[in-house]
Amino acid sequence: MIPKVTVSPAESRDHLAWRRLFAAYGEFYATELTEAELDRAWAWIHDPARATRCLIARTADGTPVGLAHYRAEDSPLSGTRGFLDDLFVDPAHRGGGAVDALFAGLRRVAAEEGWPNVRWRTAENNYRARAAYDRHGAKTVFLTYAMDA
Structure with a gap:
C-alpha cells in the first residue's frame, strides 16, 4: 500500500525543504538558482501583494517531498484562471502519489x-x-514563444 500523501500551503517550517526541492527543480532544467533567486521566490510565496503561492506535498510522517508553485493568471479573453509555474517531486518519492496529491490540491484551490x-x-x-x-489535463494546441527584452 502506498502511504498517504497530504498537501498544504507552504509554511515557514518548510523553508529548508522547499529550498532543496526548488534547487533540484532548477537542476532538472539545467538552471542553477542563486541564493538571491531562492530568497526572492520564497518571499514571493509569502507576500500577500504577489500572486505566487506554493503547495507542499508531504509523506505520512510530514516530510516535504514535492512542491507546486501556482498563481492566478488574468486573461482578457477568458477571465482569471490558474497557472502552474513549477511542479517538482523528489525523485526518491516519485510514484508515491505526490503528483496526484498536488494536482488534487490545485483543483481545490481552483474551485x-x-x-x-x-x-x-x-x-x-x-x-x-x-x-x-496526461492523467490530469488535456494538452492544448498552443505553443510557447519567448522574446528577449
Missing part, C-alpha cells in the same frame, strides 16, 4: 478561487512528467 481551469507548460522531452500530466 475555491473560482478559476475555470489551471494551465501549465512543460518541456516537450519531459516524458515522465507528461505521462502524469
Whole structure:
C-alpha cells in the first residue's frame, strides 16, 4: 500500500525543504538558482501583494517531498484562471502519489478561487512528467514563444 500523501500551503517550517526541492527543480532544467533567486521566490510565496503561492506535498510522517508553485493568471479573453509555474517531486518519492496529491490540491484551490481551469507548460522531452500530466489535463494546441527584452 502506498502511504498517504497530504498537501498544504507552504509554511515557514518548510523553508529548508522547499529550498532543496526548488534547487533540484532548477537542476532538472539545467538552471542553477542563486541564493538571491531562492530568497526572492520564497518571499514571493509569502507576500500577500504577489500572486505566487506554493503547495507542499508531504509523506505520512510530514516530510516535504514535492512542491507546486501556482498563481492566478488574468486573461482578457477568458477571465482569471490558474497557472502552474513549477511542479517538482523528489525523485526518491516519485510514484508515491505526490503528483496526484498536488494536482488534487490545485483543483481545490481552483474551485475555491473560482478559476475555470489551471494551465501549465512543460518541456516537450519531459516524458515522465507528461505521462502524469496526461492523467490530469488535456494538452492544448498552443505553443510557447519567448522574446528577449
